[in-house]
Amino acid sequence: MTEAESDDHPTDLDGLSVESATDIVVDDEKRFNEVRETLAIVARDGTVCRAAVDDALANASMVVTTAETRVEIAGEKLNSAQEAATRISDSDLVSVRINEFDACLNAIEDRESDLGDAIQEVLAMKEEGNLYEIARKIRRVTNAATEVQRAADDFQFEIDSFEGWLTDADRRVEELTADVDALAESVNELRDTVETLAAGDGDPESEAAHTWAAAMVRNRVVSLMIADLRAELAALRTWTEREGGTPPSDIESRLDDIQASHEVVGERLTTRAEPEWTARYTDQLTALDEALKEMGPPVAWSDVEAVVEEHRPAAKQ
Structure with missing residues (x-):
């Protein structure tokens, strides 16, 4: 059987071992480990079960919240840098850099705003949705949140460096x-x-x-x-x-x-x-x-x- 791609005809994986559920979802040996790791997200003691979705969602939500916090801190740092730059606001050298930082933060914030929507999408399907599809969406939003957090952290480092450049x-x-x-x-x-x-x-x-x-x-x-x-x-x-x-x-x-x-x-x-x-x-x-x-x-x-x-x-x- 090929990998399930939608919730239109969900396969009931509840109660199966992760190994057995993986065999049902995918027949491509090259992707077996990837699918098994995904299904493990909604498993307890090696068994895929709908009861594990809440725990998986809680973990994903925590990662999303961390990413959102880091983005918020990044915005505060940019505001601080903008204030520090006001004394030389007539310098194109400074204003161009501030504009680039602003555009970069907007891009990060756009990615962050998608995370909450992704969590809501999983919540809407947790009761009856295909468990593999749920696990896959949780994995995707977790990975996306981790990437957003990393981008926000890198951004903060660049802002700190910029403020040092401004004052020295x-x-x-x-x-x-x-x-x-x-x-x-x-x-x-x-x-x-x-x-x-x-x-x-x-x-x-x-x-x-x-x-x-x-x-x-x-x-x-x-x-x-x-x-x-x-x-x-x-x-x-x-x-x-x-x-x-x-x-x-x-x-x-x-x-x-x-x-x-x-x-x-x-x-x-x-x-x-x-x-x-x-x-x-x-x-x-x-x-x-x-x-x-x-x-x-x-x-x-x-x-x-x-x-x-x-x-x-x-x-x-």
Whole structure:
């Protein structure tokens, strides 16, 4: 018998051992353990029984409540960060980050709001519904609640880090310096990739062509990273001067060096391209360029990731 998929014709599993109930629900040996673990959710002493549903629901509800609490705390932390940022609310560097946090929290809250509905759905079917379907829904809502809790916890960590960045000028410089280090590494990796491209391979669907197209995408994103870090440096200088501190002194020269190296890499990418490669990928790369033009500093990198994913040159099937 294949796995039951709905409650339209429920199989009476009440009173069966977990092993016997699993045999009824599924005949796929590869999924046997998964189904057995699911049925164990509504079992007592190795026997599937409707009386176990209340306990399983109580456990799931506790996980959901924990997730809801963590989301609530995340919202409070965001409010605190927004208040801390009011003194520099005129800085785009800060407002963009606050907006990204707000969008992230909204997404987490949307996922959280679905959890209560899922619990109510199980409650509505607990008296007469298929026990396997009940167990499967309980498992799903428990897993979903755990994921929401994890997302809320990660969000809280990011907010704490952001508040530390807001209040500590030295930390802001340290993080900018780390971003510049990462940028330099990205340019070095691009340079190494360019050196691997073999000349004379004109096949537009070859591995070399795909590598070149991917490198062109990364090259365009690096250009945006350089512009973004220059804008961040300028904003931090203004911020530091407003507070009477000493602005960072050596980052601009490093950015100049990185930009020079990046320009060389871009030239090599252009010269290494076979005509067939450019003919194959020009339209896609041009569309990406047009989309990235709208992503001026300060950059919302989640938006950039979405744009890159949408316009990423893909191999023909």
